[in-house]
Amino acid sequence: MKTAIIDYGSGNLHSAAKAFERALRDSDIKGRIIVTDKAEIVSECDYVVLPGVGAFADCRAGLENVDGMIETLHDVVINKARPFLGICVGTQLMATRGLEKSITPGFDWISGDVTEIKPDDSSLKVPQIGWNTINVINDHQLLNGIKTGPDGQHAYFVHSYHLVANDRSNVIAECDYGGAVTAIVGRDNMIGTQFHPEKSQKMGLALIANFLNWKP
């Protein structure tokens, strides 16, 4: 089993790769984690992970600069229906459009826009930085064994924008930050977390292991 983590110059791949390797070991799955900027390697992998740190438009531009990567992503995720996990901006790119600084098209896999979070309590700071619990909206296998709800396990968020899905059935989980903020979106073989599972200690490793065991 091969898992591709796509490298398009957007930060923090080292930590993501290490967390995935650890989850693989912990769950006794035979496989390899491959960090790659080659579209042809991604197309040979069974699982695909798109991380992303930074601004939406910069990340989109970074992906466009990798030869054939956006086309390959579309092929493996939409045509070949392989399990896909987006992380942070990688998740946001699944949307129709990003509205950070400028209007930038996303992949339009999850209908909706990426908009700035606007807590209804003015004492709440933006970006949301820190550990928050998540509330399940539509149950999902990736949350197996993870305690959710106000007394549940925490995930690490660091973001100013989130994906607001048009179809409520695409929202897997939300967190509360002066109103509902999107935490996980997904449909069919694709899922994406706004928080950083690779930085969310036990909860994150459990979610990553669930992803690597996922057979949508």
Added chain:
Amino acid sequence: MSLKARIIPCLDVKDGRVVKGVSFVDLIDAGDPVEAAIAYDAAGADELCFLDITASSDNRDIIFDVVSQTAEHCFMPLTVGGGVRHLKDIRKLLNAGADKVAINTTAVKNPDFVASAADKFGNQCIVISIDAKRVSLPDEPGKWEIFTHGGRQPTGIDAVEFARLVVEKGAGEIMLTSMDQDGQKTGYDLALTRSIADAVRVPVIASGGVGTLEHLVEGIRDGHANAVLAASIFHFGTYTIGEAKRYMNDNGIAMRLD
């Protein structure tokens, strides 16, 4: 409110070694930052901070190795600061495994650097580290000035004004150290912390002066900070991270206890 306040242990690293060491657990090597990071990860720290205080430029690349090795073992957020002068320094730290980068002197010298860094890497990973000293008399309204070079060099810049400026430029968080309180163990400068926390829309990390668990509570409750940074009370085992989190939680500050 379900976002929790954060406790951030901070390790000063010089030439790849923890300055003064960490003795709160049975570390084989008290000066090894990676070992200390692993111990703090296991203890439930909410984030970890490395400040590289390496003076010689020959040894400045060592921090990348330290960060990279830490990221292999610790699946927790990591902020790294010290000696960040160019966009490529930020890129290298993020690639090594840092999530956020703290910038101090370079931001003071050139606030536009904050804008370039935030545009390139997103404001969420740009932490501006502010070292401030009180310049008003005790009976006057609080006024604080920015100091650089580890608090040795005055700049004449007002700390609150500077905080507003860097946030406008794109800083995603402020790490605020009171040079008056640092090392005193008598608590944070709460007036300073509150003045800056209330002036900006981004989270503020209070730093400098922690001696007791009550000081951590005060930093959040009275200083309006979103996170509290401490070094010696944790490094020398005065309190564990778990004790600190439980104490804060029992005193009305919601903490992550899982």
